[in-house]
Amino acid sequence: MSELPVVVIGAGPQGLAAAAHLVEREEDVVVVERGRGPAAAVSEWGHVRLFSSWPELTDAAARRVLEPTGWTAPAAGYPTGADWVSGYLAPLAEVLGERIRYATTVTGVARQGRDKVVDGGRRSQPFVVHTVDADGRESRLLARAVIDASGTWGLPNPAGADGFPALGEAAAAGAISYRIPADVSELAGSHVVVVGAGHSAAHAVLRLSELARRAPGTRVTWMLRRGSAANVFGGGAGDELPERAALGSRARKVIDDGVVDLVTGFRVAEFRQEADGLTVIAEDGRVVRGVGRMFALTGFRPDLQMLRELRTDLDPTLEAVAGIASEIDPNIHSCGSVGATGARELVQPERGFFIVGAKSYGRAPTFLALTGFEQVRSVAAHLAGDHEAADRRELRLPDTGVCGGSGDFDDSAGSCCAAPSTLQIGARPVVVG
Template sequence: MAELPVVVVGAGPVGLAAAAHLVERGSTPLVLEAGEQAGAAVRQWHHVRLFSRWAELVDPAAERLLASTGWQAPDPDGHPTGQEWATRYLQPLAEVLGDRVRFGARVVGVARRGRDRVVDAGRDRVPLTVHLADERITARAVVDASGTWSGPNPLGGDGLPAIGERAAAARIGYRVPDLDDPAVRSRFAGERIAVAGSGHSALTALVAFAELAAAEPGTHVTWLLRRGRLGDTFGGGDADQLPARGALGRRAAAAVEAGHVRIVTGFRTRAVEAAADGLVLVADDGRRLDPVAEVVALTGFRPDLSWLSEVRLDLDPVLQAPRALAPLIDPNVHSCGTVSPHGARELTQPEPGVFLVGMKSYGRAPTFLAMTGYEQVRSVVAAIDGDQAAAGRVELVLPETGVCGGAGVFDDPAGAADGGCCGAPVEPVAVGVGRPQD
């Protein structure tokens, strides 16, 4: 099987980094991307500025590969938009990889050749088969870097769509809107808007909507939080080791302080009702909001595991992340601001040669950094190459968030939400100016 390619699913930042590491080690990658361009998902949030710097957004092996073409690295201290990340880095990287990247190639299944998931006999002696609609590709290993962008969580507070949510789909968005687009801006200007979610995407949207409210009279923004209090929602502020991430929280806090955003806490949406003047959101405790014209649901993402049904996976039952990784990233208990660097040891599955990396490896957990994915694929590719020493090394130090406290996803009457294992959460500081990020 050593002569077979390693199939990488997804030509996003982590998938292309995996391919660069494979090339550097003399292996043959084949990147299969469902979209028509490198970074297809990144291009869909093209208007959002990242809080990571260029220095943290370029994989070292990819940079070495690009350097051979004369590629000039951007200013390491700059913060690109999604569009800049895609056009200045991901697209050139895909081009240098050449025909080792195939676009318009949607993977619909992965299996062990000639064996479904029930069969034990000879399983470790035959290759994997990667299924496209009308093609089968034999592979030495499969690195799933397909991400979670195609699986946004619903507005409903129990993980399933709220009553009436699907019927109201024309007025509910699940992405950060581009308010620099005149058509999009005119849709929201002067309207009542509800934003649901507490992560970085929600903060980014709130900052943008607050600026719209300041410029367009009649624009009202209601921020829906499932948790019962703000707590550490605004992040770590000046204590965040990614300064732009801390600045995002400060800008969101400033928008609230300025009166541009009204906060409703403990609101877990049960139903969406159509009204003459918009949509009425109903909470599971019976509260009803005033009608809004639009809802922006930024409640996270979840992985699509359907096309991995015939390979053997060991996933955490809560997060749908690799079982060994889950305790490091579980938002119910994870605290102290950072995730330990990890790699092949935590990502190895019962199915030999199958790895989930990047956002896909986090399952439903939030706050993934590109450099986490780059460290993952460095280690995974080393393991595929048989270099267990390199696979086991830690070659990354992650920046801390400055936030310390678990149980942020739901009120914990025992007090975990008030500081977890590390003391009180960081209080928001409603000053300062930063960049809109995700």
């Protein structure tokens, strides 16, 4: 199998970085990307500005591969997704050239001639990557190893609070979006609801608050499933990523100013289409009426269907790689940041198969580009036989400044690391750490 390539699934930030590390180690690599160009998922949210700065958004091996072309790494600033693609990801993909196969979707990964059940001779067989191109032509690609960097962008979580679409959610699809809005001008004068507690929800709330300030009659409601807003606004001065802290501070301010209504403990159970718009009903019977548009920004989940014939070790709660689940589980009481992870933590029962990037985190919401770059550096070293480099940790992730997890879903007691204080936000007091 040594003559077969390493196949990387996905030409996003981590997939391209993995390819750069493998090329630098003179390993044969093929990248399979379902989009028609590099970083297709990033391009879909190209209007969103990242809270990581340029030095945190480029991989070391990728920089070394790019520099001979005359490319210079941006030294500072916070790019949008579109800037990230044009200023770094697209040039990197151009250098990788024909190693990338675009408009090709991976439909399955298996061992050649062995389904999931068969033990005999399993490890001696290469991987088979099943693909289909834009014209519907099927093919099979043999590989000595596979790195799944396909991400989670294609599977957003529903608005329904129990993980399944709420009653009427499919029928109301025309009024529900699962992406951060770009142009919100058409929503002027309407009632817009955002569901979610993460950074995507905060971005959407801020964009909509600008509309509410300039367009009278526009109403914005931010629904949180959890019973408290304690950790929603981030770690403030304790966050080592200043723009991430600023995002939370700005979100807090629009609520404090009364521009956005905050509703806590609202877990969507049902949508009803009525004359004045959508009616949203919570599990506890509360009702929000006259909704013109909802943005359900409740996170993502990994597509595991294509891995069904591989033997994988995934956490049953997060659907994350089992070896890192305890570090990233949002239910676990923890303070500060998670640790960097590499090949040792990402190893799977199928030797030579790795899940990296956002997909390795499953449903956990705390992934950073820096995390993925360290993962692929370690995995590439492992596949090249450099186990000393694979085991080495070359990254300390920035602290979030947030204490406690979402395990206290119904608890409003606040932070685990300091005595709680009461802060007036909008018309009601909430408890924050």
